[in-house]
Amino acid sequence: MLDGENVYTLLKTAEELLKSKGLFNPKSDAEVLLSFVLQTKRSKLPLLRNQKPSNKQILQYEDYILKRSNREPAAYITGFAGFMGFEFKVDxxxxxxxxxxxxxxxxxxxxxxxxxxxxxxxxxxxxxxxxxxxxxxxxxxxxxxxxxxxxxxxxxxxxxxxxxxxxxxxxxxxxxxxxxxxxxxxxxxxxxxxxxxxxxxxxxxxxxxxxxxxxxxxxxxxxxxxxxxxxxxxxxxxxxxxxxxxxxxxxxxxxxxxxxxxxxxxxxxxxxxxxxxxxxxxx
Ligand SMILES: C[S@@+](CC[C@H](N)C(=O)[O-])C[C@H]1O[C@@H](n2cnc3c(N)ncnc32)[C@H](O)[C@@H]1O
CATH class of the missing domain: 3.40.50.150 (Vaccinia Virus protein VP39)
Incomplete structure (x- = not known):
């Protein structure tokens, strides 16, 4: 579904897909979901731009992007939300x-x-x-x-x-x-x-x-x-x-x-x- 194989190209194609579905913050959504799949901080993604995620990670990311493109909130997809500097489990x-x-x-x-x-x-x-x-x-x-x-x-x-x-x-x-x-x-x-x-x-x-x-x-x-x-x-x-x-x-x-x-x-x-x-x- 996503036409990309490294972090940079995956992010770009995910962002474009979410944008085409009318989401308000496609860049932020694409980054939040990829950093969750890669179990890394969002701020670290630029350092990983040439890294190739595993096939399993790409499939998981595609699933998350599909859910988000159907307007499911990112917090329900990852199962976590930040509040007052703490992490909260959500479903x-x-x-x-x-x-x-x-x-x-x-x-x-x-x-x-x-x-x-x-x-x-x-x-x-x-x-x-x-x-x-x-x-x-x-x-x-x-x-x-x-x-x-x-x-x-x-x-x-x-x-x-x-x-x-x-x-x-x-x-x-x-x-x-x-x-x-x-x-x-x-x-x-x-x-x-x-x-x-x-x-x-x-x-x-x-x-x-x-x-x-x-x-x-x-x-x-x-x-x-x-x-x-x-x-x-x-x-x-x-x-x-x-x-x-x-x-x-x-x-x-x-x-x-x-x-x-x-x-x-x-x-x-x-x-x-x-x-x-x-x-x-x-x-
Ligand atoms: C707007 S949410 C607030 C959740 C949380 N305090 C927050 O700020 O994110 C409102 C909460 O009220 C609960 N609720 C709905 N009806 C209620 C009732 N009659 N008595 C007590 N809690 C109720 C819901 O289950 C929900 O968890």
């Missing part, structure tokens, strides 16, 4: 961690350090990327991560092991359903927030991800309303909520938290200037 049971979610972790970590917050609940943990990053980068004594999906929790537990984050307690729970009456200092969450009518228009890549990780009832606001209505029962006084926002609905979400009497509500923009994180305090 079709979990959302692929997104770069914009790193801001949620950064903001929560900064506040935890400044205010000496020691316990945190990561609702809707998925791959566990938020909880594991907080465990690795913070000084929390008590970390709980919950999700409704048993399959997602299995991946999250593996990710805690892969990254040596041993102090996380995982709970299968429908939102707050099985979270006991413990009091915590912080709740963080990147909940599903795509409204049903928006789902149809999402790019093809997102259709490979679990639908229940993306969509939420009530015009995408279900989880924000649940969290606003219930979080204060679980938070210590002065406890924080940090949520990733559907940037199209930031004002609606801010209003939900105002209506539920939270204090110091702040919306923080991401690096592309979109409203991305909501911070609120239990008053």
């Amino acid at each position: 079709k049971n979990v959302l692929i961690p997104r770069p914009e979610t790193e801001l949620l972790v950064e903001v929560a970590l900064k506040m935890a350090k400044e205010e000496n917050k020691k316990s945190v609940l990561d609702l809707c943990t998925g791959s566990g990327c938020i909880a594991v990053s907080l465990a690795k980068l913070g000084v929390f004594e008590d970390i709980v991560a919950s999700d409704i999906s048993v399959n997602a929790l299995a991946i999250a537990k593996e990710n805690a092991q892969i990254n040596n984050a041993s102090n996380i307690k995982f709970i299968e729970s429908d939102v707050f359903g099985k979270i006991s009456d413990r009091k915590i200092d912080m709740i963080v969450s990147n909940p599903p927030y795509v409204a049903e009518p928006e789902y149809a228009d999402l790019e093809i890549e997102l259709k490979f991800e679990p639908k229940n990780a993306l969509t939420a009832q009530d015009d995408g606001l279900f989880f924000y309303k649940e969290i606003a209505a219930n979080a204060s029962k679980y938070l210590n006084s002065g406890g924080y909520i940090f949520l990733e926002l559907n940037s199209n609905k930031a004002e609606d979400i801010r209003q939900i938290f105002l209506d539920n009497k939270y204090a110091d509500i702040e919306v923080i923009n991401d690096y592309s200037g979109l409203p991305r994180i909501l911070k609120a305090i239990k008053s």
Whole structure:
């Protein structure tokens, strides 16, 4: 399928094929997948430009390029995604961690350090990327991560092991359903927030991800309303909520938290200037 025999020509032909299929970053995809096949760093590929991969490696690369040309996300093909400098195992049971979610972790970590917050609940943990990053980068004594999906929790537990984050307690729970009456200092969450009518228009890549990780009832606001209505029962006084926002609905979400009497509500923009994180305090 790919007309090339060394690293340079394989990359070029793969890039052209992916470009012809309308992919946005064909060069990056071609490089990420070849470096995975060759078990080398992407930055090392230029040094290997004249190397001839084995026939087995070429066949594997062709398979991956075919999958990517059918719009399967590269992270599902390789089985790994980077987040906050750590590696996370991913499969079709979990959302692929997104770069914009790193801001949620950064903001929560900064506040935890400044205010000496020691316990945190990561609702809707998925791959566990938020909880594991907080465990690795913070000084929390008590970390709980919950999700409704048993399959997602299995991946999250593996990710805690892969990254040596041993102090996380995982709970299968429908939102707050099985979270006991413990009091915590912080709740963080990147909940599903795509409204049903928006789902149809999402790019093809997102259709490979679990639908229940993306969509939420009530015009995408279900989880924000649940969290606003219930979080204060679980938070210590002065406890924080940090949520990733559907940037199209930031004002609606801010209003939900105002209506539920939270204090110091702040919306923080991401690096592309979109409203991305909501911070609120239990008053
Ligand atoms: C947007 S993903 C976030 C995953 C991960 N925290 C991240 O940022 O990459 C949302 C997660 O919510 C979970 N979820 C969906 N409905 C839920 C519910 N009713 N209660 C708890 N978790 C739920 C999904 O299984 C999915 O893992």
